[in-house]
Amino acid sequence: MAHIHLPEGLPGIRGPLVFSPDTTQPLCDLVEVLLRAPNSLTMAEREMIATYVSAKNDCYYCQTCHGSTAAQHLGGAPADYELIAQMKCNCEAASLSDKMKALLAIAGKVQKGGKHVTAEDVERARSHGATDKEIHDTVLIAAAFCMFNRYVDGLDTWQPHDAEFYREVGKQTAALGYVARDWKQPLQTVSSNRAAPARP
């Protein structure tokens, strides 16, 4: 049960977003720019960074939503979901570019704490072609997900364990993004008839 009274039936971050509209707009503007604005890093790559950090923070909801969104940006096939799973458990061995592996290493350092990022980490990314902007964005995406993960878990939000739900979230997020969304609307999925857990 969530630590505060959140609107019924809204999973993960959606409850808090509806509960607190004033903070929701800048939060959604931030994630929209970070993960979807024009960028030399693809949307898939940026969602991967978000997913990787969320997995390191052990935030089930965030890693599964953003992992699904990343997979959908790549095409949504089982092999795409498999790549995301590989990335989460061992990004150095996954089929990713050397630049992406170096950026994920930076993101992993940021997840521990900003001071863990070393000049060598950054030089490795540069040697594989990362630009200043890409390094900046990697650090900020990783930092932002250290915020989002704490927001979602810090309020102990309801987090469904339903693969079809996350698949649908991924499709909708990849298509629609994070702004001008009605977070109150339940997702229409095959299993959306399954109610949220009963609460006192």
Next chain:
Amino acid sequence: MAHIRVPEGLPGILGPMAISPETTKALRELAEVLLRGPNTLTSAEREMIATYVSSQNDCRFCQLSHGAAAAEHLGGDYELIDRVKSNYASAEISEKLKALLAIAGKVQKGGKHVTPEDVERARKLGATDKEIHDTVLIAAAFCMFNRYVDGLGTWQPADPRAYREMGQRMAHVGYVRPNWEEPVEAA
């Protein structure tokens, strides 16, 4: 030296902000609503939460600038802010704020560290759902800001007076004024 090239002379977060205007706009709006928007928690209380989390994250720039903002909201009580950072349980702040700082400290470690007992303690001392929500989100947001500032290896001034000036601006002008990096008359 910062890990990326940022304009000379801009301290802390201002350097990276200068090279990324679109994310900066959202970050400034977030800080403004979190720390200065209408709220049953005062701006001083909210800046104290930000400062406490930043000190737990060992982020010099953020704890000193937001500590100064908190002090300025209180008319210049820098000593209180030092006590909040080092031992808030014995600082002259309300019991409710101490309970909220305990929640913020748990969020700093990780969201799952917040327990129902932490929340119940805050409620018993009068904290509302919104105040608990905002405490969690401020703490979470500063886990972001601290990592942004330190993760890019930004230049952080040694002179305490620099932070006092920043704190005055943050307290009296806020976070969304244009031309943020230009000097302003202290209020």
